Amino acid sequence: MPLRLPPLPALRFFEAAGRHQSFKLAAAELNVTPSAISHGIVGLEEALGVELFVREPRGISLTAVGADYLSYVSEAFSLIAIGTQRLPNQRADRSVTLSCAPTFASRWLLPRLGSFRARWPNINVSVDTSRRQVGFPVDGFDFAIRMSRAPVAGTAWTRLFGERFVPVCSPAYLATLRDERGVPSLRRATLIHVNAASEDWQMWLDATGTDGIDTTGGLHVDTIQLAFEAASMGLGVALGRKPLVDGDLASGALVEACAPTIASTTAYWLVSTENADSAIRRPELADFRRWLVDEAAAFDAHADAAADGDLAAHR
Template sequence: MRTRTPPFSTLRLFDAAGRHLSFAKAAAELNVTPSAVSHGIVGLERALGVKLFLREPGRLSLTREGADYLTYVSEALSLILVGTRRLPTPHSGRTIAVSCAPTVASRWLLPRLHAFRAKHPRIAINLDTSHRPVGFPVDGFDFAIRMSRIPAAPTNWSPLFGEWLVPVCSPSYRETVASAGGFDPARATTLHVTSLSEDWQAWLDATGAADVPSLGTMRFDTIQLSLEAAAAGLGIALGRRSLMDRELRDGTLVEVGQAVPAATTYWLVSSDLVEQEQDLRSFRDWVLTEASAIVSDQATRMSPVARSVGGRGCPTPAEAATTS
């Protein structure tokens, strides 16, 4: 019967290798050599008397026992991280960990963070822009900003703001594809975002337009890249007004079609620790206040035409929270 916990160092090696399914990537994360990772895993397997990985040419995978063990090890390490972060230090404040999609982080959250930092200079912010799912508290995050039609859980989801979907391109590109209806699909290249559930088809359905028989398509994995491609004159992107106000103001991008409300809403997802810590409550309240300004601006800018699209206007966060 096993009574001794394996060395912490080998558990870190196993956690990294199990997440990446690569000794080389685990080595890069931990700043050691792949050989050190491999030898550490072998030692761990010998100590446990269980094979954790299947090693095949060009492929590393977890055994059933390894996958089960990884769940416990990863959760234990995450809880240690959470507990360590919560310890007070004499010269610094709380570190708040936030998970947020790249485009929302760079175009909405990041430009506003200086205001929060000015009010709370002792609170540090760790911002993660990977698309991976977040589990509270085991992943070490305090907040996540997510796009969804409805909350994925009954508690700790606060609505932020919705979006307007509108075709945009560079001023020079508009001159080559302009038509009475906004743009001529037969002469345009449409720019698609593969990671979104609402893209061109959602806009076509809302406007009642026929399918876009475009000259061609380009596909990207982030909204950011699609907007940069549109600004560079590569085609027409389906922009989000809440994320491209800067480009619309300075004329880098221009609207070339009808704006329609998206069915999805951005939400602030919070850990259960928020009510226990003033720093977390301060960040949550600040984010909600910043988002309320977006909602007010959207309501002010809604045109009569946009209000009538599909018989619905852009939902407020409160409305979005009760509809799907």
């Protein structure tokens, strides 16, 4: 007797909604409407005879039964994805898919991607900067670049480099911060905050031993890119994150408002699925990983040398 399976499209809806804990985010990922997700899951619950989600005015959450079932469904989709990748000649094209933050993509990755394309012109690279969690290998991504203090179990993590923080503003705004001795003072500044950043002004102030500055006010934005743009427009002082701010400093759109430069406690990591034979079956993944790690190492070595030079200059 064949196995009795629930509706497979509804299972896909359930897996995405359970992973995101949101019908809206699941709908955006699968390119359907939230109503379609909701109706599909209602049908799945009726077919199974159990309640998978608790619906509340402020959102949804998995029931205990739903959380247990999600682990099986997610594993099943992972097995299907792995099996599909293992099919002979399944991928006539050679491609690499990567998920990363938009500011990192535009300010660090894309300027370097030309060297990869020049060396491997037949490997297509797809960069996704949408704000969503990535499930390996269910979501079809080969790699992700994430900020973290340490690796997370369940996937393969390779450290690329850390950020370095320094206050930045426009040249004209810097002139307004100088005291009677000509020394810039952050106490005169409007601080520009990034709401989603795990490390922001309070970290820099604590690390430098700077006190007497109110971090509750100022201008609040939701992306690093907006913070840099606001600073270049003279709206205040942003916490510059090297290497993301390097282009603005080189062009003169932004200048360092004060010293010193502080190393972050988090770092950029290259994340991928733990699959030992993927490099054998898809050598383009090994090529991309090796190129990206080499690029990061070269950048990190240059950044360390520059940081040592800055430290010596401020002694």
